[in-house]
Amino acid sequence: MHELIVAPFLGDYYVLRPGSAKGMRIPAHRYLELQQIVTAGGEVPAWLCGPVLRQWALDLTNTRAETALLVRDLSPYGHGRASYELNLGCNYACKHCYLGLKEFAGLEWNEREKLLHVLRDAGVVWLQLTGGEPTIDRHFAAVYSLAYELGMMIEVLTNGSRLHNPLLLGLFTAQRPYRLTLSVYGATEETYDGLTQRRGSWAHFMRGLNAAHEAGLPLELTVIVTGDNVHEVEAMHALGERYGAVTREYSHMSPTIYGGAESLSSQAMAYLRNRKPFTGCDAGHTSLHVDPYGMASVCKVSRDRLISLMSEGVAGLARLGDIADRALGRQGGCAGCTLSKSCSTCMPLAALYRKAGAPLNRYCQHTETTGRR
Numbered sequence: 001m002h003e004l005i006v007a008p009f010l011g012d013y014y015v016l017r018p019g020s021a022k023g024m025r026i027p028a029h030r031y032l033e034l035q036q037i038v039t040a041g042g043e044v045p046a047w048l049c050g051p052v053l054r055q056w057a058l059d060l061t062n063t064r065a066e067t068a069l070l071v072r073d074l075s076p077y078g079h080g081r082a083s084y085e086l087n088l089g090c091n092y093a094c095k096h097c098y099l100g101l102k103e104f105a106g107l108e109w110n111e112r113e114k115l116l117h118v119l120r121d122a123g124v125v126w127l128q129l130t131g132g133e134p135t136i137d138r139h140f141a142a143v144y145s146l147a148y149e150l151g152m153m154i155e156v157l158t159n160g161s162r163l164h165n166p167l168l169l170g171l172f173t174a175q176r177p178y179r180l181t182l183s184v185y186g187a188t189e190e191t192y193d194g195l196t197q198r199r200g201s202w203a204h205f206m207r208g209l210n211a212a213h214e215a216g217l218p219l220e221l222t223v224i225v226t227g228d229n230v231h232e233v234e235a236m237h238a239l240g241e242r243y244g245a246v247t248r249e250y251s252h253m254s255p256t257i258y259g260g261a262e263s264l265s266s267q268a269m270a271y272l273r274n275r276k277p278f279t280g281c282d283a284g285h286t287s288l289h290v291d292p293y294g295m296a297s298v299c300k301v302s303r304d305r306l307i308s309l310m311s312e313g314v315a316g317l318a319r320l321g322d323i324a325d326r327a328l329g330r331q332g333g334c335a336g337c338t339l340s341k342s343c344s345t346c347m348p349l350a351a352l353y354r355k356a357g358a359p360l361n362r363y364c365q366h367t368e369t370t371g372r373r
Helices: 029-041 048-058 109-122 140-149 165-174 188-194 200-216 230-242 309-327 347-355
Strands: 004-009 012-016 023-026 070-072 080-087 124-129 153-158 179-186 217-226 246-250 287-290 295-297
Touching: 004 029, 012 029, 012 048, 023 048, 023 295, 029 048, 080 109, 109 140, 109 287, 109 309, 124 140, 140 153, 140 165, 165 200, 179 200, 179 230, 188 200, 200 217, 217 230, 230 246, 287 309, 295 309
Parallel strands: 004 070, 080 124, 080 287, 124 153, 153 179, 179 217, 217 246
Antiparallel strands: 004 012, 012 023, 287 295
8 A cells, every 4th residue: 555645736746645634745847757766666766755754754765666656647627626425314413414304325336436536537636525424324434445545635524423433443544534524513411412413422422532532543623613502612622622633613504505594593693703705716626526426516515507427427527617607606686796805605605595595694794784684
């Protein structure tokens, strides 16, 4: 199994190590040199051995390049990042969940295998595996292993409830993700189980968190702030600090992916704050999202005009940039707004809020300025 990934990424070239968020940028001629060395069966060159030893304490001196390096081909499509929703099903029933129906359904293994090769050919280096709860998907281990073998740097978004499973721990320690991102729904059993609406979920979360920490896996915690747990925000952040994990905060509840309003009632109104102006993103141009059926979209929010990667393959992604540009254009009640350049909500998300019949102050910070209601 490879020790390093050498990959083109958004016009540059990087040397990456699975299990580490760090990387090294190299010139184009060095990338081509490494390609040639691997093909010729040579050894890892000295100019790479030194920096690798300093960066990752990995000694590749006198090591055959073909056994240590996986050199990714340059892709004409340039999609460096992707998120893949393995399954919408989950073992929790969180009040704030944006997935709505949470159905257990998805591609069979032979189609998932094809999908991962399509993502590889599209140039995807950084792959996020998500759900639903991805670790309960019956093909999770196979998807994860193949993505790893194809030279992708993997992040797993999980509720952490199954991280104590010996098979999962073995998988993650043998083929390390660069990040495990765990959602935190409370700092006590009562609050956590109340939000997830599953008795015993707190115990499973803590067991998984402890197991992952003891295994030395790279952890990041996302503190989800809702009306149910707002009184424990500081304690949730403190939980992450105790485990030496980076903590981030998510406090703006979104409508469901179908434009449903059922998730919005969980909003902690005190945490409904103005965000930075939305100035655009690379979604659809250098990144993409794939749903459980192999349908590619601009992102997790903008799911209109889907592209079937099963029937069209990687060539279908050539249309995604145009779809993204159309999705970001001002629409509906936002079309004539003269304050749109300072808006903090992207248009696809604003469209979902409107479809859900959400109050304007949930997604438009100009409500008081314009007097709109």
